[in-house]
Amino acid sequence: MAETVELLPEGKNDDDDNPDLLAKVSFKEIDNEVIQKQAQQDIVLFEAITKRRSNRSPFENRKLPGDLLSSLKDIARAHSAWLDIVEEELQKNGLADLISQGDRIQLSDKKFCRELAAWIHPNRSQSRMVCRDMRMACQTSYHTWVLF
Template sequence: MNTGAAFEPWQVSATRFPGQDAADEEQLRFMLGYAILAPSSHNTQPWIFRFHGSRVGLYADRTRGLPLADHQDRELTISCGAALFNLCLAIRHFGRTMVGQLLPDEANPDLLALIGLGERKQADHECNSLFGAICRRRTNRGPFEKRAPDPGFLEKMERVAVQDGAWLHVVHGRSMRHAVAELVAEGDRFQWHDARFRRELASWIHSNRSESHDGMPGYSFGHGDLQSILDPFLIRTFDVAERVAARDLDTAEKSPALLVLGTPGDTARDWLHAGRALQHILLHSTAGGLSCSFFNQPVQVDTLRPRLLAAIGRQGHPQVVMRMGFGGDVRPTPRRSVREVLRGG
């Protein structure tokens, strides 16, 4: 059971919605409680919100960037795109249309989106189903069952990605799967041999008893309380690249489904599209009883991205590598509250 302020955001309830007669700012402030439950690299939660009249701006919080793992802030922007999807889904669920635009100010690239409430419109069943999955979605790094997701579901996810301005490639065949898994392992070796990368990673890993509102507790890796206390020191101190690479190679090859999410271009707008598509897929997966986790090493290491693209025979730019399958229940990770991410409000 998770208690304390770091887990209170997961207790957000639609029953506390202020109602459609409340001011737009009050409604949006409540809906931000769902935006902040989006996934992010290392659980950095790299977003800030500010109100501009009755609209809310989504800003990149670059102080929470990962210079070694994400030197272009690409995954940071993808994470913000996932938060944006949650916000827009909440708007629809509570009976409004969304009005707004992406990257509305060329002079301020940190302002990623400006969102407001449109006319009243009743949400459909799929919207409500996805909305209900927001508070249940988890990143599951644990073991999956051998059975694969239904092919029809994966085909639907391919269409979902296109709908959001991205593409999804399902890795088929033993040779293609092995090629992608080898790139995951090669990325592990490149990153873990670098002491700077290990220090960066360790700074976002916390003990199970930490009261931090961000980062990754040891239990999210299946580690007990004592192990979780030692984890940051061990990661900083020891180069276990070969061990990590062997583990991830095996896990990737045995994944029930191995997927690559990509985009036609590689701009901030494309990264936002990728984030929205990613969260759309993750919520469909959660609603369908599926779990997901990530193998982003081949897109974090610049020299591996074109090789990943060649391995799957696609055009464009790979943004996320993930596995999907049927896993057990996992605990939520800490979250910053709306109060902590809302500026000037």
């Protein structure tokens, strides 16, 4: 199936039952061969989920080559995204402060904490512990793994 996405302008929603509606997505039938090709790509991506790993340890303390950074920016642009390289300490600290502030705001929301706990731990009884631990992490400096 192929989709079309119609983004709705802010405040211009015709659906009174759902005032938070942001877009309308429509699907239409497409060629079976195209569907099969997409399914094969999806299988590869799906299988990658179990192989994905996070690393929050420090990396080498060196600058990345300019041509690599340019390539990364081009890749982001090709996917309708943007990448901005922040190198100045003052800007890094400002971004880290904004991230910490956002984390504190989210972690003060009990509903958010319950959802976060459901994703992190299969046992909901541990949700209070997870949010408490996450709040403590937000109060400490973990900027290095986020930005540097």
